[in-house]
Amino acid sequence: MSLASTENSTHSHGHGARHDPHLAHHFDTPEQQFTSAKLGMWVFLGTEILMFGGLFCVYSIYRHNHPLVFKFAAEAYLSVPLGVLNTIILITSSLTMAWGVRAAQLNQKKLLMTCLVLTLLGAAGFLVVKSIEYTKKWDEHVWVGRWNKYNADNNASYRVAPPAQPTTRSAAVIAPPPVSAGTGVADANAGTDVSQIKPRYDYPLSQSIQAPQAKETTSEKDSAQDPDVRYRQLSDSDQWRVNTFFSCYFLMTGLHGIHVVVGMGLITWILMRSLRNDFSSEYFTPVDLVGLYWHLVDLIWIFLFPLLYLIH
């Protein structure tokens, strides 16, 4: 855990080491500098893992407590083929990035640039697929939060007037939630005219969500495929949380997507520097560090993909 050989004196090295233009004045040898840079980068990657970890925590809690919600929403609205495509694209870009680092270490400038360009193309491809998915969700009115038809803001059946008498806190805790499939919480506040309360956003919500009391009989084939029918089959508590699934989805893939964009910027910067012949087998640290960042982006997606897309 400690570095074996650093000297504080400056005259114990050959002239070569001290004239190295990449060697900062506070480091004694290039190895020490490289080691330090890598260690610092790994610490930074640790912080990124902790940050995404928060989102994984949100996901875990909501999926654990409402597993049917996640099953419903993922099956109805997420496309596994697109998810697989994105996974393969990112893994491939990881390969080209690792190859690029190798090329930098071996003085293979043209190969390095090719690999960086390929990595960039992979990143761009990932974003294209992502935008296809996001557009599809927009069209189906299941975007994040305010623009999601399952959000309680947009779902009139959840908008109720305050109870006539304030319920005591203990009563509220002890009373079991009303179990009435398909009628929402409306029966706990019978007599309230929910139709008078205007939803915040004007969505062309399907009739079955607007008025969940109407129970229609449908053929089995329809009910297996129609999201609205399957939505009504969820319990009240679960219906309320479908919005949360989409929040998890957009927050996790959104933050990940931002990191992809940042990664593209970093790779472009490295590409420009390699055009200027900045890298060689003696100095390739920036390529290595950007590579580590890019691999982390891939790592996070490796976990995101099964957790979001492969819920059956």
Place this chain on the structure above:
Amino acid sequence: MSLTHSNDIPAPVADDVGPNAPHGVHAVPKRVLMTVYGVLVLFTVITVAVSKVDLGQANIWAALFIAVIKGGLVAMYFMHLRWDSPFNGVILISALFFVSLFIGLALLDSHSYQPQMKPTPMATRAP
């Protein structure tokens, strides 16, 4: 044990490390890169296939297990941890440990108070 090079795992040296390369620098062989890539793609296919089989509660654990294998391969070979100083790996493991700690305890608590949760009337929200 230095930070640039871990002594107990012999590092396969690449074909042609330049004469001026700093001591201990190691380029991952092409063979290793391609093999790991192939295994990653294979495991992606496997994880999709396994998800289609109904294992009940075990599905998510199977998916996570495969993801950990894939992630481990990326970390060890693409991110060079196999030949790095072990401390870099300690950082990664520690971060994952603390994430698990956070998720574990929060999940334990959330699970325990679920029976007491009920939908809130939206009376307090502005129309």
Place this chain on the structure above:
Amino acid sequence: MSIAQDVSNQRSKPDNYLTHDRGFRSWALTLDHKRIGLLYMMFVLSAFLLGGTFAVLLRTSLLTPNHWMFPSDPAHDTQAKLFYNNMFSLHGAVMVFMFIIPAIPAILGNFMLPMMLGAKDVAFPRVNLLSFYIYMLGATFFSWVLIGGILRTAFNIHLPFGFGLDTGWTFYTPFSTSKAEDGMVAGVLGAFILGFSSILTGVNFIATIHTLRPRGMTWFRMPLFLWALYATSIIQILATPVLAITLLLLVAERLLHVGIFDSSLGGDPVLFQHFFWFYSHPAVYIMILPGMGVISEIISVHSRKHIFGYSFIALSSVALALLGFLVWGHHLFVAGQSNLADSIFSLLTFSVAIPSAVKVFNWLGTLYRGSIRFTPAMVFALGFILLFTVGGLTGLFLGALATDVPLHDTYFVIAHFHYVMVGSMVFAFLGGMYHWFPKMFGKMCNQNWGRAAAIMLFIGFNLTFFPQFVMGAHGAPRRWATYPAEFQPYHVMSTIGAYIMAISLITVALNWLAGLLWGRPAPANPWGGNSLEWHTPSPPPYDNFPTPPVVDDPYNLSAWEYDASIEGWVPRKTDPASATAPADRTRPVTH
């Protein structure tokens, strides 16, 4: 170059890091860790002034039970309470995010860490500068937002982006997601920006301690201040990102209605508290650990005695860092956390007291039979030990589930955390500044005024916060603009104490200013410490060490002897035949 020569050269003003390069750009774009430490100092002390001013304002407004600063009609009642909410939110947010968390690491840590390692700089000087600019940006934006809120609620002055914050520094849901004013998003973003400064400092310190230790300085030969900074950095990098995502989720909740924390959208408000406290509990160890490191240095040097139980103190720092991550649920005991989690967290909270106690006993063991000099630094350190003991013990009342329920959200909690944050951490910070002032600025402060200020601060502090323990035990709630009349005597005592504290701190500031302007030149080693920063002139040259220092046990104080002619310490001339020669550079390194 010997130390004596250093001193005589200093009288003819040789080049040092302050004079090395001149002009605004040489400071604004500096990569010198010492200058960055001073830049931080300017902003962090300004933050302390801002937060402190509002502390005094808060205490002033609490002199009477009914917010005497506003007329007592109903219309003004709401305004008075909104104003009060903004005041304590500003006080808490500024003090936590802009003062306490950066203070010791960014000022004393940045300055001393490379020097204690015998190094020329931290591992990543440019990241260090970036970290400073992020801090400056975040602090400026955050202060603007908060002060804007004060102006708005008190005087109806509307600044652009001056939204204010009325949720308290803890941003609790559901208030922050449903009822709080929209502008709280700006405040949240200010805290978000400041978090990154903390993260980058942590990254830098970890890399520096791992890779820039000199030959001969194994982990267990580092000064304890470095162990403390290392443990602090571990917490900074593991906990702060969770704060970042928590704040982002809060912004998303407000702007996008994602429904994670807002119960009317299906969210879980208790989850917010889990997220928030997963960072904020370890954050209090970010605050206190560097302070404990400073105390270890001061106690040893100023009682002329080798630190007692070095390994115990070193390892207890790391233990505190790690155990600190296991206890966050003790902030949620009355929030709706399940009984199971309540019990687990309560039990774990008791464990966290152990490393702290280990340290206190080791400091006492160091003082015992030492030759104690009552320098201002030592007075602050002694105050620390007493006040930290009180703070730590009262934490046990709050960590025990049954006693926490009546005490939660009362003045007892306020008194507890002020004993550890102000009574301990601020005392440690001031002690550290007095200890290292000669090194940093090459001047000596007037010791009598320093001692007087320290004693006055101790008295004022206890007068301010001890009555709050009593008040809290009687049920006085916290964060209330008004209070039942029976508590007024306590509040009055507390306010008088606050004024005494203000006077003491002004005295400290004037003491430092006078030292800077008119203090006598400082010798290289005014206190006789043996860690490496004392082996170079005061103030240090640009690259820290004109000749590379020899690594030795940092607490081997007998290596120095007092020289009255320079009013400082010089290396003791060792007998060449003596067996206790300083560390040999050719000795094999044992890790």
